[in-house]
Amino acid sequence: MNETVEEFLEEYTETIQSCERFAFLPRGIEYQKGAIRDLTELLEKSGEIRIEVIEQEDEEAANQVLVLRCMINALRYDLKMWIDLKKEEWGKAWDALVDAQDSARSARSAHEIAKQCNVKNYLGKLEMIEKFVFPPQTFNSPGLYVENFLCSICGEDYSECEHIAGEPYWGFFCQRVVDGVAGTREVSIVDNPEDKKARVTEHVTDDGMIRDQLTWKKREMDEEEKERYQDRSDDHLITRGIIMTADDSETDFTEYFPD
Numbered sequence: 079m080n081e082t083v084e085e086f087l088e089e090y091t092e093t094i095q096s097c098e099r100f101a102f103l104p105r106g107i108e109y110q111k112g113a114i115r116d117l118t119e120l121l122e123k124s125g126e127i128r129i130e131v132i133e134q135e136d137e138e139a140a141n142q143v144l145v146l147r148c149m150i151n152a153l154r155y156d157l158k159m160w161i162d163l164k165k166e167e168w169g170k171a172w173d174a175l176v177d178a179q180d181s182a183r184s185a186r187s188a189h190e191i192a193k194q195c196n197v198k199n200y201l202g203k204l205e206m207i208e209k210f211v212f213p214p215q216t217f218n219s220p221g222l223y224v225e226n227f228l229c230s231i232c233g234e235d236y237s238e239c240e241h242i243a244g245e246p247y248w249g250f251f252c253q254r255v256v257d258g259v260a261g262t263r264e265v266s267i268v269d270n271p272e273d274k275k276a277r278v279t280e281h282v283t284d285d286g287m288i289r290d291q292l293t294w295k296k297r298e299m300d301e302e303e304k305e306r307y308q309d310r311s312d313d314h315l316i317t318r319g320i321i322m323t324a325d326d327s328e329t330d331f332t333e334y335f336p337d
């Protein structure tokens with residue numbers, strides 16, 4: 079293994095072990111916040127390590143660093159989720175869980191070193207949390223008319239370049255970047271969506287109120303909603319939800335640093 083990576087791996091293991099102790103509900107928020115700050119610093123360091131090994135022209139090492147970055151990020155979201163849950167920010171907590179899962183899954187496609195980072199067990203833990211902490215969710219999947227996709231690696235038209243979405247190149251994943259949406263074809267309700275943050279968040283009840291899918295709490299419609307749904311018939315189920323989220327939206331973790 080590349081010496082630079084080997085050295086960083088030691089620091090990684092030490093920090094991950096000290097932070098994962100706090101990824102449980104009863105742990106004090108101040109410790110969880112401290113762990114998020116430590117992981118953020120480690121993530122920044124890993125960015126420098128990635129630059130270093132790219133300069134050494136070692137692509138394999140860069141992809142190994144990418145695995146570690148994915149796992150650092152996953153644990154950061156994991157900790158954030160527990161804080162959000164304690165603050166009763168249920169929707170945010172759900173999003174953090176999904177981000178943790180997505181990051182850990184990405185780790186597996188970056189390099190086989192993921193096997194040594196316990197990624198499989200970690201994903202199992204997150205799946206348990208999804209099942210036992212959150213109520214079952216209903217998901218949306220949008221069918222879009224996309225004008226064009228660009229490649230995140232070379233910036234060229236995705237259909238014409240050599241890169242493959244989801245594959246790592248020199249420590250970065252290739253992503254298909256949507257370049258102009260011409261419209262939405264349809265929105266489907268699905269069991270296994272690509273984006274689990276795109277979920278049904280509310281529905282209109284038989285007695286004309288709005289019910290939250292996570293808390294199951296009911297509330298009165300506001301004036302605008304009353305007007306919008308006044309013509310609904312009893313055999314139509316009206317749901318409201320998130321259709322799609324940007325996967326390049328960066329979470330501001332500084333809000334989760336210790337005070």
Ligand SMILES: [Zn+2]
Pocket residue numbers: 229230231232233234239240241
């Ligand atoms: Zn490309």
